[in-house]
Amino acid sequence: MSFDRDHVLRAAADLLTRKATATTEEVARAAGTSRATLNRYFPGRDALVRALEEFGLAECEAALDEARLDEGAADQAVHRLVRAMEPCAGLVSFLYSENQLFEGEGQHAGWSRIDERLNALFRRGQESGAFRLDLSAVWLTEALYGLLTAGSWAVTEGRVARNDITHMIVELLLGGATRRDAT
Amino acid sequence: MSFDRDHVLRAAADLLTRKATATTEEVARAAGTSRATLNRYFPGRDALVRALEEFGLAECEAALDEARLDEGAADQAVHRLVRAMEPCAGLVSFLYSENQLFEGEGQHAGWSRIDERLNALFRRGQESGAFRLDLSAVWLTEALYGLLTAGSWAVTEGRVARNDITHMIVELLLGGATRRDAT
Amino acid sequence: MSFDRDHVLRAAADLLTRKATATTEEVARAAGTSRATLNRYFPGRDALVRALEEFGLAECEAALDEARLDEGAADQAVHRLVRAMEPCAGLVSFLYSENQLFEGEGQHAGWSRIDERLNALFRRGQESGAFRLDLSAVWLTEALYGLLTAGSWAVTEGRVARNDITHMIVELLLGGATRRDAT
Amino acid sequence: MSFDRDHVLRAAADLLTRKATATTEEVARAAGTSRATLNRYFPGRDALVRALEEFGLAECEAALDEARLDEGAADQAVHRLVRAMEPCAGLVSFLYSENQLFEGEGQHAGWSRIDERLNALFRRGQESGAFRLDLSAVWLTEALYGLLTAGSWAVTEGRVARNDITHMIVELLLGGATRRDAT
DNA sequence: TATGAATGAGTCTTCATTCAT
């Protein structure tokens, strides 16, 4: 059977998300192939990380497309967004921590595009009067990443049910912890 | 001059927070000492991480003490908590990611104690009617960690002003992004 | 199209003469075929070297035959010898260096046969009074190899014209650098 | 005891002269040290070869200095030259074959300097009427290298006595194989 | 039969660690 690049990338993402320092051998084994073959397609660990970055970017872009950020009320769009991005959370978290290493080189332009799309959504919410103005769109974007990561971990560690996590993130992000009806 | 254990730990925390894969040599250099001396006091990388864990735990406990979580309204306590914990965010984030590696070994009991104190705060808020019941105290604790980490990065990357970050985190955690006065 | 064993051997000899550490892939490419096919006919790098050895031996034997070492004056025979062997020089040089690796394994008997034929020529010259007795026939044989190799390199590097090299080698080997008519 | 760079270089030269494809481990063992330490001082195999090149160059230059090429009759100078260079022959031969690999990069300028000094000697002999004019100085230089290499091998393989080799090379280079008194 | 693809083996390199000063 032929080498399934996508399958390998998914397996690598799964493993590295859980154990960021996993060996090339472990990655290869997890992908059901050998070190040498892995190296044929991704020459060097960097190449693998770069490929994962492209992969993660594509997944995120697809998630954003699927969420139709421009349509309907901003809070509903956020809801769709979180639901769509949740599967990417682990990989994105891994890539974030890896990117810290490449400080000098400047990060991949694709992430700026993603950031900008998220920023645009939050700005739209602010302009429509739905979202607060004292919390900047940039911060809301960063906070979304943070909550996605936290949610991913919380599920992995068994502290929150997988089926609940989208609700947890969306409600916290949009409504906060304080009771509204208590007013 | 005598070996300043605390100074070394702070330097190591600063560096590893930014670059989790930093070499022993880099850590030693950042601490102003040599590999060999570093190894004399922390025999093995694990020992250093464990020491950092103790260090981070102590800082966190101190922050929790300083925030007087049991006193006054829960939301005010959360405010004090975030302000007090913010300096620990980077180190806590690093230790979290390191702990992923030691899945097998149960994690340090100290973190459970911290978790429990935070959980207790959020439960108190829920029992007092101040906080929502559909967002579990456990999740709020995890979310707090996530927001602290996101805030730390956002400041490091220059996206949010250092003086604003406590406000950003507290307001989002308690009030969410949606405008309340718009009702 | 059928596999042209001789063509492959010549291409391999040409390449390995210039770059002794050439990869199997490079050899195959130079021969206009693929690694796998090369391996089908020469299973293992050793097999290729052995085949090259047989090839080189055959070429040398043919050169010696062509030079008719037993006929005429010894110095004339040396002249014919150098002219005939010059095309083999590069390959012989390569095989010499390869043989160093197989110290343990006795070298191919064919080389002894060649050596013996050359020795015989120089001994014949000594016995006929044409060649000096204080330079052993064995040494003259080795020196011939050395001069052939040096000549091959000198031509490759463009330091001596291809048409001159036989003259240069023969004259040096037979007459040395010192002027005779100066006496 | 401290790391003896010169000792390591000599050991490496001795081994690589005999077995050009020797492993880093074998080189280290032959030098009485470990791979890791070898790598500390010569990071990468290339670095070792470059260092050997510098080492060989220095030895050659020293040999040329010792031979006082400018003094006395040219043939006497050649005699001194061969005697002085003989110990370098193996290493020079190795470096020659290695240099073939770096075709693109152009060879170390030092060798040109050596070549030029040798060329000058042979030109001086030609101008003084001692050496033939139909064998170019450049060729005599190349031939000298070839004879040194052949002599080194002949001694290693036990075909010529070590004490005889200088005589063998000098006499062949200067006087050739043909009897002079036969005239 | 010839070849692209997969892999086992072995080398190079680097890191964490230990030792002698």
Add this chain to the structure above:
DNA sequence: AATGAATGAAGACTCATTCAT
């Protein structure tokens, strides 16, 4: 006590080889 130097261990990479088409 502190450090430069040496090393064992382990990961990454490349090559020669084999397999399936």
